[in-house]
Amino acid sequence: QVCKDVEVEPRLLNITTEQLPKGTETSDGARLDTSMRGFWSPLDRAFTDVRVLHPQAPSNCNKNLYQMYRTHENEKKRKYNARVIQVEKATFTPLVFSTTGGMGEEAVRFYKHLATKISNKTGQNYSDTVAFIRRRLRFDLLKTCLISLRGYRGRQGAKPVDIDSLDLNLRPQAVY
Numbered sequence: 001q002v003c004k005d006v007e008v009e010p011r012l013l014n015i016t017t018e019q020l021p022k023g024t025e026t027s028d029g030a031r032l033d034t035s036m037r038g039f040w041s042p043l044d045r046a047f048t049d050v051r052v053l054h055p056q057a058p059s060n061c062n063k064n065l066y067q068m069y070r071t072h073e074n075e076k077k078r079k080y081n082a083r084v085i086q087v088e089k090a091t092f093t094p095l096v097f098s099t100t101g102g103m104g105e106e107a108v109r110f111y112k113h114l115a116t117k118i119s120n121k122t123g124q125n126y127s128d129t130v131a132f133i134r135r136r137l138r139f140d141l142l143k144t145c146l147i148s149l150r151g152y153r154g155r156q157g158a159k160p161v162d163i164d165s166l167d168l169n170l171r172p173q174a175v176y
Helices: 064-087 107-124 124-150
Strands: 004-008 034-037 045-053 091-098
Touching: 045 064, 045 124, 064 091, 064 107, 091 107, 107 124
Parallel strands: 045 091
Antiparallel strands: 004 034, 034 045
């Protein structure tokens, strides 16, 4: 809607002769979560990668919320930032969210900019746009948490069950 050439899980270009820092993802066929053109500035390509953290996890017990977000953002940047800048000639934004609905600094900056772009394009109030994005994001996070806990309950491409073949007798029958 507000960006061009939006791709989900785009493959990164293969590394040829570039010297990248230690810890950078160098495998062929590496992917990030999304890419788009014209997000931060016209014609520039931007990549994002999403991470969802659980604040009550044992690995996060000795950190405050700010440190948790910062640690995960830095980890993503260490892994992909140099490659995206040097090889792809683009920008990289790690989007870190918590299962409780919060988001890291980079994600806040990203969503504020997204809300500005959407509100300018559609003519809606900025506050309404931000509220819609946050609400949508929270429901998507909730859905993701439920799927990770319970598993996906449906089959891809499954045909719906004919209602006539279901046994909906929920009351137990009396035994004489």
